[in-house]
Amino acid sequence: MAEGTGGATGGVRGGVSGGGTGAEAVGEPILRVRDLYKHYPLTRGILFKKQIGAVRAVDGVDFDLAAGETLGIVGESGCGKSTVAKMLVNLERPTSGSIAYKGDDITKLSPRALRAVRRNIQMVFQDPYTSLNPRMTVGDIIGEPFEIHPEVAPKGSRRRKVQDLLDVVGLNPEYINRYPHQFSGGQRQRIGIARGLALRPEIIVADEPVSALDVSVQAQVVNLLERLQDEFGLSYVFIAHDLSIVRHISDRVAVMYLGRIVETGSDAEIYDHPxxxxxxxxxxxxxxxxxxxxxxxxxxxxxxxxxxxxxxxxxxxxxxxxxxxxxxxxxxxxxxxxxxxxRDTPTPAAHDSACHFAEEKRVVPPETPPPENRPPESRPGE
Structure with a gap:
C-alpha cells in the first residue's frame, strides 16, 4: 500500500543549528527529572533467593523539559534511554529519584491521581508492527484511550474524533475500519502517533519512533512530528540512535552512556562544539x-x-x-x-560535560559549498 504523505510538510530544515521548532526553554519546566535510578536485582537460588548484585540500567539521570521544547536523548544500545522513557510514562517504577510533572512527583501519586497525569504524558513506541494489536481495527486502536478517559470524548462523538485524528496524521479517515496488517510501516507509525494524540497530551515520549522505518519514510514521520508540535503545543522527549535525526528535531540534546548523561547542551553546542x-x-x-x-x-x-x-x-x-x-x-x-x-570563557563549549579532561574538538567538518555558492576567490582556476 502506498505510504501516506499528508503529514510530510516540508523538507529537512537547514541552517546552522538545525534545532526543533519548539518554544525556547523559559519559565518553570513542565517536566523535571532528578536523581533517577532504575536497578534490576540479580538473584541466586530457587527457594531462598539471595540478591548478589544489580543491573544498573539507569544510574542517576537529571534533566528538565520546558513547555514546547524537544529534548533529544542519544546513546548506544543498552545505555538506558528506553528505560528512562518507560519510567517517564510510569511503565517502569524507578528504584529511586523523582519525576515531577508541573511540580507533582508522579512516582508518589495515588493510582487515581496518576491516571489523570497519564493523560498528559503519552508515548510513541519504537516498533510500529508490535505496538498495534493486530486483532483490533484502526478505529478501535485510536479510540481505546477514550474508554479509559471517557470525559475526553462521549461515546457519540468518538468515531468522528478518531477520523479527525487520522486526518491530522495524514491518513485517509475512511481507513477507520481497516486492520494494522493492511498498512505500511510508516502508516502504522502514524496510527501510533494518532493514538498518542487522542487525549490531547502536553508531553509525548517518542522512543526511537523512526528507527524501524525506511529513510524516506523517516523524514515524513519526523516532519509530521514537527508539524504536530506547532499545532498542538507539544513537548517531546525524543529518543533515537540516528544523531542526524536528533539534531534535526531537537532543541537540546543529552548524550547517555551506561546509565548516565555524560554531556548535554543545545544542538549547536553538542554537534559543533562537543x-x-x-x-x-x-x-x-x-x-x-x-x-x-x-x-x-x-x-x-x-x-x-x-x-x-x-x-x-x-x-x-x-x-x-x-x-x-x-x-x-x-x-x-x-x-x-x-x-x-x-567556565570563564564565552564559548559554545561552555556546556555541561562529565569529563575530567574535557576538550573542545570539532569532529564533523563543515560541508564544502558547491562551486556556484563559493566566494569568487575560492573558486578553482581564478
Whole structure:
C-alpha cells in the first residue's frame, strides 16, 4: 500500500543549528527529572533467593523539559534511554529519584491521581508492527484511550474524533475500519502517533519512533512530528540512535552512556562544539554526505566493549574505552557540569560535560559549498 504523505510538510530544515521548532526553554519546566535510578536485582537460588548484585540500567539521570521544547536523548544500545522513557510514562517504577510533572512527583501519586497525569504524558513506541494489536481495527486502536478517559470524548462523538485524528496524521479517515496488517510501516507509525494524540497530551515520549522505518519514510514521520508540535503545543522527549535525526528535531540534546548523561547542551553546542570524548566518538561515526568533508574528518575508533551495567567501572564509567583516561579517571567520578577550562570563557563549549579532561574538538567538518555558492576567490582556476 502506498505510504501516506499528508503529514510530510516540508523538507529537512537547514541552517546552522538545525534545532526543533519548539518554544525556547523559559519559565518553570513542565517536566523535571532528578536523581533517577532504575536497578534490576540479580538473584541466586530457587527457594531462598539471595540478591548478589544489580543491573544498573539507569544510574542517576537529571534533566528538565520546558513547555514546547524537544529534548533529544542519544546513546548506544543498552545505555538506558528506553528505560528512562518507560519510567517517564510510569511503565517502569524507578528504584529511586523523582519525576515531577508541573511540580507533582508522579512516582508518589495515588493510582487515581496518576491516571489523570497519564493523560498528559503519552508515548510513541519504537516498533510500529508490535505496538498495534493486530486483532483490533484502526478505529478501535485510536479510540481505546477514550474508554479509559471517557470525559475526553462521549461515546457519540468518538468515531468522528478518531477520523479527525487520522486526518491530522495524514491518513485517509475512511481507513477507520481497516486492520494494522493492511498498512505500511510508516502508516502504522502514524496510527501510533494518532493514538498518542487522542487525549490531547502536553508531553509525548517518542522512543526511537523512526528507527524501524525506511529513510524516506523517516523524514515524513519526523516532519509530521514537527508539524504536530506547532499545532498542538507539544513537548517531546525524543529518543533515537540516528544523531542526524536528533539534531534535526531537537532543541537540546543529552548524550547517555551506561546509565548516565555524560554531556548535554543545545544542538549547536553538542554537534559543533562537543567536549566529551564519547560524544566526539559518536559524532565521528555519523555518515557525512559531502565527499570533501568526509575526507577531512577525523575518525575516532573506540576500543573494547561496553562494560556490563552489572559491573560498572569505578570512577568515570567511560574510562575503559577512552584515549584520555588517566589515574584520576579511575578514582574520581566526574560531575556533569561546565568544565573548569570553559567556565570563564564565552564559548559554545561552555556546556555541561562529565569529563575530567574535557576538550573542545570539532569532529564533523563543515560541508564544502558547491562551486556556484563559493566566494569568487575560492573558486578553482581564478
Amino acid at each position: 567536549t566529551h570524548p564519547y560524544t566526539q566518538a559518536l559524532l565521528s561515526a555519523v555518515p557525512v554526505p559531502d565527499p570533501a568533508a568526509r575526507e577531512r574528518r577525523e575518525r575516532l575508533i573506540l576500543t573494547g566493549d561496553v562494560p556490563s551495567p552489572a559491573n560498572i567501572p569505578s570512577g568515570c564509567r567511560f574510562r575503559t574505552r577512552c584515549w584520555k583516561a588517566r589515574e584520576r579517571c579511575a578514582l574520581e567520578v566526574p560531575l556533569l557540569a561546565v568544565p573548569a577550562v570553559f
